[in-house]
Amino acid sequence: MKLLIAGATGLIGKALVAECREAGIEVHYLTTQKEKIEEKEGCRGFFWNPKKGILDAEALEGVSAIINLAGASITKRWTSRYKKVLLQSRIETARALHQALQQNRHQVLHYISASGISIYPSSLVQLYHENETAISEHFLGAVVVQWEAAADAFEGLGIKVTKVRTGIVLSKDDGALPKMLKPIKMGLGAALGTGEQWQSWIHISDIAGIYLHLLQHQLEGVFNAVSPNPVTNKKMTLLLAQQYQKNIWLPNIPKWFLRLILGEMADIALESQLVASEKLLDAGYRFHFVNLENALEDLLG
Template sequence: MRILITGATGLVGSRIAKKCLAKGFEVNYLTTSKDKIENKAGFKGFYWDPSNYEIDPHCLDGVDAIFHLAGASIAKRWTSSYKKEILASRVVTANLLFNTLKSTNHSISQFISASAVGIYPSSYLNLYNEEDEKRDDSFLGEVVEKWELAADKFKELNIKVAKVRTGLVLAEDGGALQKMKEPADFNLGAAFGSGKQWQSWIHIEDLANLYMHILETGLEGIYNGVAPNPVTNNELMEGIAKQLDKNVWLPNVPAIALKVALGDMSTVVLSSQLVSSDKIENTGFSFKYKNLTKALENLL
């Protein structure tokens, strides 16, 4: 099997690429940096420039499935120009792949796209599953809706489409956890806003395995990429501090202060999404890290 990965050098994509290679799958990957192109047995890089709608069509040669993980980081201040980049990096890239496939003889049977739990409206009470049709009216909700619509277009080409609505990814080598633990390292840990907002998280290892499970079992549709036991922001920050043998002793950072410091991006840390993992578990997927304590013990 040969897999094409966009975003293969990112936090999740690099982990998935390693798992594909370990299983004996061959990997093609797309990169916007010609310096990152490698060409070795089973692992080949191809150049694309989505902003100019350029792509090397040979990236699709012999490919059976696509992992579409490309997307600009949301962990930067959302200026008006950067908002356009966040959206384009997800939607324009998907459209470029779609139009390239439309005009090419290909062997692709699966398209597996990243997505986000940010599509669900912020709520302290609702438990969301994949069948919920309400959409958050924030910028992030808009991004995820358009992102998923771009992925759904691949059904027109008789390709199975799966979308993984990912929660807060916990990893040892990047992502949100590293930013959250920095204040705690100096005994400056504090929860955000009320601290009561739900954080639906997932260990990076489980997320990569979840993508591989979807690939190998040929699943279609939407799946929440979250662990079975979400926690509040208070519990998350306390858990991080405990693993570092530190204390969360400062008062919570007020929501207004976060809005001043982060602008619209503050919605990422202040919104509350309590999200169910039942659907993916009912397909036979098993989480290695079901509880936050075990996940943090492993990562910190």
């Protein structure tokens, strides 16, 4: 089997490429950075410029599925200019791939797109399944709606579409975890806002495993990609501190202060999404890390 991955050089992409290689799946990948193009056994990179619709048709040769992970990082300050980049980078990448499939002979049967649980409205009590119809009114909610619509367009090409609503990915290399750990390691950790907000997390090896499972079983539709045991921000903070034998002695960091230093991006830390992963379990996926304690022990222990 040969797979094309866009955004393969990022946090999830690197773990996924490694999983694919282990499973004997050949990988082509698209990168916007020429210096990231490499050719290793079973893994070949191609340059693309999604904004201009530039994509080397050779990248599609022999490919039966596409996984699109590409998109500008949500952890840079959300100026109005950058908000456009956040949205456009996701729409343009899907469009460029769609256009390439329309314009070239190909054997692609399955399109799998990254998506986010931030589509769900912030709630301390609601448990979100994939069939939820309420949509967050915040910026990221609107981004996810348009991102998923861009993925759905592949159905018009007769291709199966899967959308992976991803929770907070925990990895020691990058993403949320090193950022959460910084103050804690200095003994300055504190819960954020009320600390009651739900954080639906997923271990890096599970998010890579989930993409592989969806691919290998050709599962289509929306899937929440979160561990079966979300925690509150307060519990997450305490468990992280425990890993470094630190106490949480500071009061919670108030919402207004987070908004002052992070601007609208503070939503990422303050919103509450309690998300269910039964659909994945029913689809036969077996999590490596079900509890946060075990996940942190693996990543940091």
